[in-house]
Amino acid sequence: MVTIETILGHTGEHLVLLLTTLFVSIAISLPLAFASLYSKRIGYVIMKFANLAQAVPSFAVVAIVVPLIGIGFYPALIAILLRALLPIIKNTYIGLSTVDPAMLDYADGIGLNQWQILRYVRLPNAYPAIFAGIKFASILINSIAILTAYIGSGGLGELIFEGLVGFNNEKILAGAIPAILIAMTLDVIFTAMEKRLVPDYRK
Amino acid sequence: MLLTDLVDVWETNSLTTRTIEHLTMFSIAIVIASVIGVSIGIYLYSRPRIAHPVLNFLNVVETIPDIPLLVLLLPIFGLGEEPTIVASILYSLLPITRNTYTGLKEVDQQYIDIAHAMGLSQREILLKVRIPLSLPMIAGGLRIALVFTMGVVTLGGLIAAGGLGAALIAGIQLYNVGTILVAGIWTGLLAVILDGFAGTIEKKLQRRYGTW
Numbered sequence: 001m002v003t004i005e006t007i008l009g010h011t012g013e014h015l016v017l018l019l020t021t022l023f024v025s026i027a028i029s030l031p032l033a034f035a036s037l038y039s040k041r042i043g044y045v046i047m048k049f050a051n052l053a054q055a056v057p058s059f060a061v062v063a064i065v066v067p068l069i070g071i072g073f074y075p076a077l078i079a080i081l082l083r084a085l086l087p088i089i090k091n092t093y094i095g096l097s098t099v100d101p102a103m104l105d106y107a108d109g110i111g112l113n114q115w116q117i118l119r120y121v122r123l124p125n126a127y128p129a130i131f132a133g134i135k136f137a138s139i140l141i142n143s144i145a146i147l148t149a150y151i152g153s154g155g156l157g158e159l160i161f162e163g164l165v166g167f168n169n170e171k172i173l174a175g176a177i178p179a180i181l182i183a184m185t186l187d188v189i190f191t192a193m194e195k196r197l198v199p200d201y202r203k
Numbered sequence: 204m205l206l207t208d209l210v211d212v213w214e215t216n217s218l219t220t221r222t223i224e225h226l227t228m229f230s231i232a233i234v235i236a237s238v239i240g241v242s243i244g245i246y247l248y249s250r251p252r253i254a255h256p257v258l259n260f261l262n263v264v265e266t267i268p269d270i271p272l273l274v275l276l277l278p279i280f281g282l283g284e285e286p287t288i289v290a291s292i293l294y295s296l297l298p299i300t301r302n303t304y305t306g307l308k309e310v311d312q313q314y315i316d317i318a319h320a321m322g323l324s325q326r327e328i329l330l331k332v333r334i335p336l337s338l339p340m341i342a343g344g345l346r347i348a349l350v351f352t353m354g355v356v357t358l359g360g361l362i363a364a365g366g367l368g369a370a371l372i373a374g375i376q377l378y379n380v381g382t383i384l385v386a387g388i389w390t391g392l393l394a395v396i397l398d399g400f401a402g403t404i405e406k407k408l409q410r411r412y413g414t415w
Contacts, residue, residue, distance in 0.1 A: 051398075052395060055350050055353070055391075055394040055395045055397075055398035056390075056391040056394055056395065057353050057354035057356075057357040057358075057390055057391070057394055058354055058357075059354065059357040059358055059360070059371060059390075060367075060371065060386075060387045060388075060391045060394075061387075061391075063371040063374060063375055063386070063387040064383065064384065064387040064388065064391075066378075066383055067380040067383050067384055139265075139266050142268050143269050143270060146268055146270045146271070147270060150372075150375060151375065157270065160271070160274060161361075163274075164274065164361065164362065169278065172274045172277070175271070176270075176271035176274050177271075179268050179271050180266075180267050180268065180271050183266045183267060183268055184263070184266055187266050
């Protein structure tokens with residue numbers, strides 16, 4: 001019998017790991033994407049690397065982190081970051097760089113400086129792409145956060161793995177169902193946020 | 204020195220067998236997913252009214268984290284290769300279906316009009332115009348599916364399906380650094396090589412059929 005406290009406790013751990021990672025990866029990704037907008041070379045390196053790293057299975061990344069930085073919460077965080085950064089950077093960069101050139105010319109024409117163009121023209125027009133990246137990353141983080149229970153990060157994965165080892169179906173479901181609900185909630189939240197942020201003329 | 208260590212780790216974990224297991228599951232999943240995915244995509248295209256709900260449903264499947272999906276399949280398929288292959292197929296369906304459908308829909312109206320004027324029937328237009336022109340899109344979807352499948356097959360190691368995931372888990376549980384690194388890096392390399400291979404095919408198709 002899995003008590004409700006156990007489920008809530010594991011869900012709490014899971015959410016802490018998930019939100020920390022999501023926050024850190026957004027904080028790192030956005031500046032990098034802005035940087036690659038103004039330097040072709042950084043952009044090229046980031047895109048090449050993004051495509052390469054996207055092909056490596058999460059489990060391989062999680063495993064390789066272990067001999068390098070050990071096990072526990074922080075190694076898990078690093079492993080997830082390695083996988084989650086790239087979709088956000090890639091999408092942000094694509095979104096920012098594919099803004100209609102005519103729009104940029106108008107902005108230039110009415111005398112906005114580079115910073116204002118980024119803030120008032122490029123960013124609002126890139127929101128759909130940026131949110132697509134963040135949404136994808138958050139779902140990815142959610143599933144890797146389960147996997148990292150294997151290297152001692154705690155969270156819902158712990159319930160699932162304990163259940164798998166002990167052939168305890170109840171425990172497996174107690175871990176799996178909250179994870180699925182979290183994934184769906186994330187999707188709904190980010191879709192709502194995107195709807196609010198995207199300017200009216202884009203809808 | 205390093206090479207002998209490498210061979211040693213490779214031998215003790217019988218990585219050759221593991222790789223073959225891995226690629227077998229991988230190929231089965233990809234072939235089945237491609238056939239089903241492309242068929243659903245073409246079918247949805249001919250039934251625009253149900254296209255939206257079906258794609259939405261697949262979107263929901265895609266948001267389910269991979270491990271819960273695997274364990275939910277356990278009671279139905281038991282342990283081992285079957286649930287791993289089924290989960291891989293479910294995961295790969297969305298990108299393949301979505302890209303096939305989008306590719307067929309987005310074909311430039313001009314080509315369709317010309318084909319009409321030449322007196323081709325709807326079916327001929329689909330086979331001779333729409334499908335060839337949407338091949339680059341379909342290839343893009345397959346490439347995404349390839350990456351997903353590689354990951355899910357690795358997770359199969361958790362539920363006794365063998366493959367390279369099993370070697371990774373053995374390494375983590377015994378805390379054997381050599382095993383973890385060799386198996387992990389090899390899995391990564393394999394994925395990157397396959398992805399590169401798929402990328403080349405995608406580029407070839409784009410050069411041949413791309414209309415952009």
